[in-house]
Amino acid sequence: MLIQRPTDIPSSEITPREHYEGRRAFLRNAAGLALATTLPRAFAADRLTGRPGPYSTTETPTPFKNVTSYNNFYEFGTDKADPAANAHRLRTRPWSVVVDGLVQKPRTFAIEDLLRLAPLEERIYRHRCVEGWSMVVPWTGFPLAALLKQVEPLGSARYVEFTTALQRDTMTGVGWGSGLDWPYVEGLRLDEAMNPLALLVFGLYGEVLPNQNGAPVRLIVPWKYGFKSGKSIVRIRLVEQQPQTTWVKANSREYGFYSNVNPEVDHPRWSQAKERRLGELFKRPTQMFNGYGDQVAMLYTGMDLRKYF
Ligand SMILES: Nc1nc2c(c(=O)[nH]1)N[C@H]1C(S)=C(S)[C@@H](COP(=O)(O)O)O[C@H]1N2
Ligand SMILES: [Mo]
Numbered sequence: 001m002l003i004q005r006p007t008d009i010p011s012s013e014i015t016p017r018e019h020y021e022g023r024r025a026f027l028r029n030a031a032g033l034a035l036a037t038t039l040p041r042a043f044a045a046d047r048l049t050g051r052p053g054p055y056s057t058t059e060t061p062t063p064f065k066n067v068t069s070y071n072n073f074y075e076f077g078t079d080k081a082d083p084a085a086n087a088h089r090l091r092t093r094p095w096s097v098v099v100d101g102l103v104q105k106p107r108t109f110a111i112e113d114l115l116r117l118a119p120l121e122e123r124i125y126r127h128r129c130v131e132g133w134s135m136v137v138p139w140t141g142f143p144l145a146a147l148l149k150q151v152e153p154l155g156s157a158r159y160v161e162f163t164t165a166l167q168r169d170t171m172t173g174v175g176w177g178s179g180l181d182w183p184y185v186e187g188l189r190l191d192e193a194m195n196p197l198a199l200l201v202f203g204l205y206g207e208v209l210p211n212q213n214g215a216p217v218r219l220i221v222p223w224k225y226g227f228k229s230g231k232s233i234v235r236i237r238l239v240e241q242q243p244q245t246t247w248v249k250a251n252s253r254e255y256g257f258y259s260n261v262n263p264e265v266d267h268p269r270w271s272q273a274k275e276r277r278l279g280e281l282f283k284r285p286t287q288m289f290n291g292y293g294d295q296v297a298m299l300y301t302g303m304d305l306r307k308y309f
Contacts, residue, residue, distance in 0.1 A: 045210075048203035050140045053121025055197055055295065061124060062135035064205045066278045071212045072129065073231055074180060075164075075171040082173070083212035089170035090232065092216045101161075101237035104152035111216050115202055117150065118142035122206070123199055123220075128261050128290045130225040132283075134275045139220055140203030145194045153190065153238050160193040161243035162186045162219055163235040180250050186230040187243030187257065188221065189299075197222055197295050223292040225259045256309035260300070261290035265309055 061067075073083035076090075097114055100106035109117070120140050128134040148160070166183035168174060174182045192198065199220045202209055209215040214231025221228045227247055247255035254268050263273045263286040274283040289296050 045207045047206055048120070048140050048208045049206045050120030050122040053123045056124040057126055057136060059126070059136050061138050062278050067135055067137055067204060068210050068212060070278060072226065073212055073214070074178065075173050075182070075184065076212070077173045086172050087211035090211045090215065091167060091170060092211065095216050097217060097233060098235045099147065099151045101239050102154040102157035103238050104154060105150070107151055114217065118146035120202070125220060125222040126290050127222065127226055128275060128286065130227060130259070130267055130270065132270050132275050133278055135278045138205055139199060139201045140206065141199045141201035141220070143196050144198040144200045144219065145196065147200060148194060156240055157238035158190055159239050159242055160188050160190055161237045161239055162230045162233055163237070164230045165232040165234050180246055184230060184246045185243060186228055186245050188228070190238070191299055195296055195299065197292060223260060223289040223296045225261060228259050258308045260305065261286060262288060262305060265306055267309065
């Protein structure tokens, strides 16, 4: 069991796969009960579902197989297949998330407590990587705002900094020569972080988040390029100054702090006008704010977005 059952989630919502798949199919897949204890992790995945939440797209979700085998998680290697092959090493228990900085009530949340801080929702979001590919993913989580409100940000807090896990012994990609400064750090302006679209995510496709997708807890900011959505988060710090993020530190000519999806502002190496949805043959036009303008455009009133990456 990866995530203990929170007391406020009905047991029917967290069910071992054998129950919802149908016992027969489970036994067939498992090739007999005797093998049940040695099953690969995929068979033992735990359900983690949420009530349908707002802002979901009606577009067809990208198949589970693609979502969990084509990943960016550089701590486990730079090839798209590396995270699925290597992230089983990641230790996801015990896990806690420190929430501190410019807040009235700094706190360290054990992952089990964080999970039951707010009702879990399922949100089907578009996810757009700066490399020009995209997918549609049913995430399970709750708004980041619910967590931030708990710790009571001070008036001086203007930004939120997210630090992700650094396990040198399990992460095969963090050696010298990776070119990045570890741990992976990202950030948002406080009002961006409080926007109801910004989601703290614990699962996908109704299951506990696979390690390669950022277990046990990650961020999803659907109107920004994927790299803003840090995986395997261990610290959330409220600060006054704009955080130094990993990608801006690595190459400030190519990456910016805002990184809102914008088909009119090209990355020096990739046009951002179009994208390839995983599983589809032809490219499709990229939408401003990844199609979430109605929810977020007002955050940038008065900013000339052509000047920001
Ligand atoms: N810690 C960490 N978080 C990360 C990354 C990473 O390399 N390390 N890659 C980012 C990038 S570039 C993208 S596109 C998304 C990919 O998420 P996915 O593999 O779940 O699709 O995670 C983001 N979060
Ligand atoms: Mo990305």
